[in-house]
Amino acid sequence: MPSANxxxxxxxxxxxxxxxxxxWRWLWSSQICWNYERMMSTGYLFTMLPTLKKLYKNERDLIEMMKMHNQFFNTNAYVGGFIVGMDMAIEENKGRKAEETVAGLKAGLMGPFAGVGDTIVGVILPTIFGSIGAYMGLKGNPTGAILWLLVNFTVLILRFFLLPLGYSQGKKLIYAAGDKLNRITDAAILLGVTVVGALIPTVVSANVPLVFKTGKVALKAQTVLNQIMPSLVPVALVAFSYWLLGKKRMNSTRLIVLVLILGIVLGAFGIIGKS
Amino acid sequence: MAIAWWQILLLTMLAFWMIIDQITVGILANYPLLYGFIAGIIMGDVKTGLVVGATLQLMVLGVGTYGGASMPDFMTGAIIGTAYAVISGKGIDFAIGLAVPVGLLMVQLDVLARFTNTFFLHRVDRYIEKGDTKRVARNIVYGVFPWGLSRAIPVFVMLLVGNSVVQKIVNAMPEWLSKGLTAAGGILPVVGIAILLRFLPTKRFVSYLIIGFLAAAYLKIPMLGVALLGLALAIIYYKQSGHPSKNNHDQQDTHKGGFENAIGEYED
Known part of the structure; x- marks a missing residue:
């Protein structure tokens, strides 16, 4: 129905x-119809629908802008709201004329935002709080798990500030903040790596229960290993897995299967035990 | 013990919510720990749930699901593993032995869900052409079903056949296998750690890896303490890197490399 206005x-x-x-829509819909062809395109469109209906009274404009927003889009959902906010500010001012600008903006920013969001929210936070939670969880203590839950709630609340921030600050902010963002990401990675270093001796549980007997003297293999370095077996296993992952035909799934089989075999023969 | 019908129902709902949570609010995160915890509460054995979740958590620390790559679904693994551990009374190692293959098989269903949504995408395209915003919106929301059902149906079926099948598996399990599973459960966290180290620019930050190890292995500082130490080091790094003279390495490149590397490796 062509509008009278x-x-x-x-x-x-x-x-x-x-x-x-x-x-609100971005929170719930950004990945709800995620698919291999255009990934988050539908989520972005769903988020923008009310805005589009408000801005484009002419049906042709509305259809063309819906088409544009249903093109390939993929970023990190936690931080992507910032892009939506910027987009809304631009379309509000320029309308349909901004079609190419917006398409370019979306394509240009989705990568950098994905990089920052995936690293910090996708990997570093779960590394730190997942590690603490798992470390306590292995002993049956739920404190760490609950702590992680609270952190996730906090992140959920913080997410809500990004879209309005993008709307009010527009394009300039992301460029100005680029260097600062890199430093924050680096500092977060540093913290994550430190925690991972501590994970190796605490959560990998392996010792060598072999005992060698020469005459009357019994030599416990683990005692010898401990004199070289505490947690020598876990360190060696991590190094071995890390090296394997660098091989061409190795991926995470294969490594899991391999280590599972290795553990069963070594455990069945009594070479490695759970300490 | 036998599983009650309401437990099957709750665990199935948890499985449905699990994937929806991941792609929306992210409260339970896309990692197994909290699912093991909640499944433990439902099954009336929080400790078992926590230990199952924690063990699986450590295996997948570095496996991101980003950029469209599918990862082993150890969240479903945690739910099934916890339920079966409690049903069988066989404990954690039995649960891990089940959860790992379940998690690996579930990848196929994740792929199916992501593929099925393409169907709705094309319907959306059609309704855009007609300017029918109501149907555009509706077909996008339908995406929730391939996602949710791809987790809920397998969990429901596995729990339904669970009681009898689990008992049969338990009775057939030889002693060497349970001994082997125990050892495997102990060393499986190395996988998660190794993947994580591959994802992160570890070579640049290797000194901090050693510091973390020293603090835990030699000084016996508990995990939260090490995290605080790491936080202090991170603040120092952030302040120092603010000076232009010390900020001359090309950070952008390192990140890009790590990220693409991870995607390339995990897409299978």
Whole structure:
């Protein structure tokens, strides 16, 4: 139905409610129809739908902008709201004329945002809090698990500030913050690596229960190993796995199967035991 | 013990929510620990759930599911493993022995779900052409079903056949295998650690890896203490790197390399 209102020049203002609605939709829908062909395109479209309907009264414009927003898009869902916010600010001011700008902006920013979001939210936070939670969980203590749950709630709340921030700050912020963001990411990685270093001796549980007997003297293999270095077997196993992962035909799934079989065989022969 | 119908129902709902949580609010995260914990609560054995979740957690620390790569689904593994550990009374190592193959098999269903959503994408395309925003929105939301059911159905079926099948497996298990599984459960965390070290720019930060190891292995500092030590070092690093003269390595390159490397390796 072609709209009677053809004065598309009339500027339409987006309200706080519009921003909230987009935020809410991004949270729930960004990956809800994720697929191999265009990944998060549908989620982005769903997030923008109310805004598009408000901004483009002309049906042709609406259809073209929906098409544009349903093109390939993939980023980290936690930080992607920032891109949506910027997009909304641009479309509010420029309307349909911004079609190419917005398409370029989306394509240009999804990679960098994915990099930062995947590293910090996807890997570093789970490394730190997942490690602490697992370390305590192995002893049956739920404190670490609950701590992680609280951290996830905090992240959920913080996510809500990104879209309005993108809307108000526009393009300039991401470039200005680029260096700062890199330093924060690096510092977070450093913290993660330190925790991983501590994980090796605490959560890998392996000793060598072999005993060698020469005459009357019994020599416990583990005692000898401990004199060289504590947790020598876990360190060796991690180093071995790390080296294997560098091989061409090795991937995480194969490594899991390999270590599982290795553990069963060595355990069955009594070469390695759980300490 | 035998599993009750309401436990099957709750665990199935947990499996459905599990994948929806991952792609939306992320409260339970896309890692196994919290699913083991909750499955433990449902099964009335929190400790077993926690230990199963924690053991699986350590195996997949570095396995990100980002960029569209599928990873072993040890969240489903944690749910099934915890349930079976409690049903069989055979304990943690038995649970891990089951959870790992379950997690590996579930990857196929993740692929199926991601593929099925393409069907809705094309319907969305059609309704865009007609300017039918209501149907556009509706077909996007339908994506929730391939996602949720790809986890809920297998869990439901496995739990339904569980009681009798698990008992048969338990009775047939030889002693050497349970001994082997115990050892395997102990060393499986090395996989998660190794994958994580491959993902992170470890070579650049290797000194901190050693510091963390020293603190835990020699000084016996508990994990939270090591995390605090790491936090202090991170703050120092952040402040120092603010000076332009010390900020001359190309960080962008290192990140890009690590990220793509990870994706390339895990896509299978």
């Amino acid at each position: 053809t004065k598309t020049e009339q500027p339409v203002k987006l309200t706080k409610h519009d921003l909230f609605q987009a935020n």
